[in-house]
Amino acid sequence: MTEHDCPRPSRRTLLCGAAAAPLAGLALTACGGGDGWPRSPEAETQAVTLGGDAGEVPVGGARIYREDRLLVSQPKKGEFRAFSAVCTHGGCVLSSVRELEAGCGCHGSRFDAASGAVLKTPATVDLPEYPVTVSEGRLIVGPGRREG
Numbered sequence: 841m842t843e844h845d846c847p848r849p850s851r852r853t854l855l856c857g858a859a860a861a862p863l864a865g866l867a868l869t870a871c872g873g874g875d876g877w878p879r880s881p882e883a884e885t886q887a888v889t890l891g892g893d894a895g896e897v898p899v900g901g902a903r904i905y906r907e908d909r910l911l912v913s914q915p916k917k918g919e920f921r922a923f924s925a926v927c928t929h930g931g932c933v934l935s936s937v938r939e940l941e942a943g944c945g946c947h948g949s950r951f952d953a954a955s956g957a958v959l960k961t962p963a964t965v966d967l968p969e970y971p972v973t974v975s976e977g978r979l980i981v982g983p984g985r986r987e988g
């Protein structure tokens with residue numbers, strides 16, 4: 841684990857490192873942040889065009905765009921949903937996806953990738969959602985949050 845993998849030093853950082861240490865290589869991708877905690881996705885304030893094309897998000901599944909700190913799902917064909925991939929428990933970037941469920945490797949929180957809802961604690965706050973559109977096959981997320 842490097843200083844860039846976990847939030848700035850705090851009790852949370854210690855917990856993150858402790859939780860990730862047994863996972864060796866997985867630990868390097870388990871935690872987010874680096875120059876601030878928690879780092880919100882750029883989509884909070886500006887439109888972000890994701891790399892690759894929309895077809896990379898499986899129908900009935902989701903994908904984590906780690907660099908952009910975004911989680912994008914496609915619950916039904918052509919229906920995309922985008923959420924912050926910054927775990928609401930401690931600021932780690934979500935690290936795993938299984939169908940429509942995303943997980944945080946730091947302390948085991950799980951989120952519904954179709955709604956952003958917490959499925960498993962310790963996180964208790966749902967993931968913020970952003971508007972997402974498809975333009976020329978590319979996913980564009982944000983700016984700002986999607987309410988309701």
Ligand code: FES
Pocket residue numbers: 927928929930931932944945946947948949962963
């Ligand atoms: S940071 Fe603790 S579960 Fe994600």
